[in-house]
Amino acid sequence: MACSNLTESTACNIGFAARLAGHWSNGHFIAVVLHLGWTYIVGPCLLTCTFISLISSGSGRTSNEFQPCSKPCPLCVTLDRPYSPTMDWQILKDKIYNWDGSYRDIYVHNTTKEDWQIWADFVNKNYKISFHIYDTELKKDKVDLTKVFDYWNGAQKNGSIATVFIDNIQVNAHFFTAEEIENDITPNEINSMDDHNKLMNYMTNLSKVLNKMVVLTPEDEADCVLISVDKDEIKINLS
Secondary structure, eight states: OOOOOOOHHHHHHHHHHHHHHHHSHHHHHHHHHHHHOOSSHHHHHHHHHHHHHHHTTTTTTGGGGGGOOSSHHHGGGGGOOOTTTTTTTHHHHHHHHHOOOOOOOEEEESOOOHHHHHHOOOOOOOSSSEEEEEETTEESSSSOHHHHHHTTTTTTSOOOOEEEEEETEEEEEEEETTEEEEEEEEGGGGSSSSHHHHHHHHHHHHHHHHHOEEEEEEEEOSSSEEEEEETEEEEEOOO
16 A cells, blocks of 8 residues: 655645646646646646636746645645545545455554553543453453553563444554554444544544544554544545
8 A cells, every 4th residue: 555645746746737837838738737637636736727827827927936835735635634525435445444354553653651541541431441351351341551551560461452432443452562552443344434534533532632643554554654643633645
């Protein structure tokens, strides 16, 4: 699964198209626009730039005034927002939640025991929980981090696992290390835009209480970010 930044590449293409508009006639430029429309949104973005170029061509502005900007084209923003009415569920399902037999991991990097306690308080308060202690085979309805800390300190032989229930979605929490919060989900439990939004709400609220970025990745590919959530800013990689 590719991990290139679609927003950045789109912005570069827009800048490239705008610079062409400064050198070529409108007829030649439109032909190039049609030829370059190879991504989900680059075509519409380039057509927008064509419209801009038609207006600016008579204004005396030179090609040097058209440079790739640091912000994406407005038409691209819908790809970075899970609540956009124009977001296509089928694209999300194919690109993010396709069922290939593997999980999707949720990470919060550079954490501490205090961050884990904030996470535990957050899920205990807001969700149904199943907490399984392997040493005793005991199951509780709340996360008990004293057992987790005992395992990390070597006082307990085996670890624990917690399951957070977001309605029909099960988020499994693994207590591998204090330095990283790791959850995982089964992508075939995300079956609609409503399910996607529930997961985004979990990640968004977790990002807020921890004041840290939360990311969704393919299984065991922590550097290949599919979705990043930084409080209310959500970016989705559909490339």
